[in-house]
Amino acid sequence: MVGDSEAQPLDQDLDVLVEEKSILTLDLRDISTKDLEAPSIKWLLETSTDPEVVLATAKLVPQVEWPLDLDVSDMLHQLSDIFTSCVDVQGNIVPSLEEKASACTTALTHLYYGRVLQAHPRCDNFIVGERGDADVFWEIFRGGICTTDRTVLHTTINLCSPNSLPYAPLVSEACPDSVLERLSHLLPYHFVTGRANTHIEDLAITVISNLLSSPSPPSTQIIANCTLLACVMVRTQVDKKDIIRIDKRCHRLIWWFFSMINKEIM
Structure with missing residues (x-):
């Protein structure tokens, strides 16, 4: 076989690699999966x-x-x-x-x-x-x-035309918590963009009330969504990135909310 006589032993190659450790160093940027x-x-x-x-x-x-x-x-x-x-x-x-x-x-x-x-x-x-x-x-x-999507769709139509819609999105008693949670995530957009009317304000109060008074204990995500929604309803200034984040940290958000309230009082 060609080149056999010049081939280096495998052990020798490994020794070279061990001695020259920089050859094995890979500078890979840490990229978050998110x-x-x-x-x-x-x-x-x-x-x-x-x-x-x-x-x-x-x-x-x-x-x-x-x-x-x-x-x-x-x-x-x-x-x-x-x-x-x-x-x-x-x-x-x-x-x-x-x-x-x-x-x-x-x-x-x-x-x-x-x-x-x-x-x-x-x-x-x-x-x-x-x-x-x-x-x-x-x-x-x-x-x-399906009926559960209609509540969210109706709310979205309000976002598109906040001043021309004569009726309010209705939350039926049978509306599942999953839909209410989704609404609690979407409703802050109405307030931050200045597109909240009286119908949306009433809906936001209903969503918060229903979620926090549910027989099953609310998840940290629901508490975070409701806290953020309450913040924007009282016109507290928030960063846009706080609105789009899915993985809100509930305890940090609540701490931030009360700190902002204190600033308003001061």
Whole structure:
């Protein structure tokens, strides 16, 4: 075999590596997995043609933090298109596609709130360029989406047109805590962007009251959401990043809330 006579023994190579330790030193930047979650989900949703992958990816959207500097405009349009593909010619959701339609609706509303915060105070046609956002959500609302999603959709329509909606989003007695928790995460956007009307104020009080008086003890996430919502309701100044964070630290948030209240009193 060519080169056998010049081959160095393996042990000798190892000795060289041990002596020259710098050869083994790898300067790898410590990248948080959180920094990769949103871009990875964005890439999957925009590139995958597998319906199962699209469904699973859409379900992940509300579970991660979406940085304000990450452009999700294409995702909004895509999720709207996917929802439309679940609707028949009469405008009703095809029964076999209800899960897909619901996942897309949840993902669409979640990303939309972040887009509004990013572009505040300008909020026009984020989802489809030539149509108003309120019209898009109204069509989804009328399309027969499940009852639990309708409360969130109605609240989102309020965000799109805070001064022109004559009726309030209603929270039924049967509304599950999961929907109330989702509302507690979304409602602060209304106050921070100046889009809260009396209906939203009443809804926020109802959500906080129902969540904190639930028979089951509220999770730290629910307490954090309610605390942050209470903060913005009394016009306490908050950082935009505090609004979009999913993993709020409850005890730190409460401490921050009371410190801000003390400043106001002083």
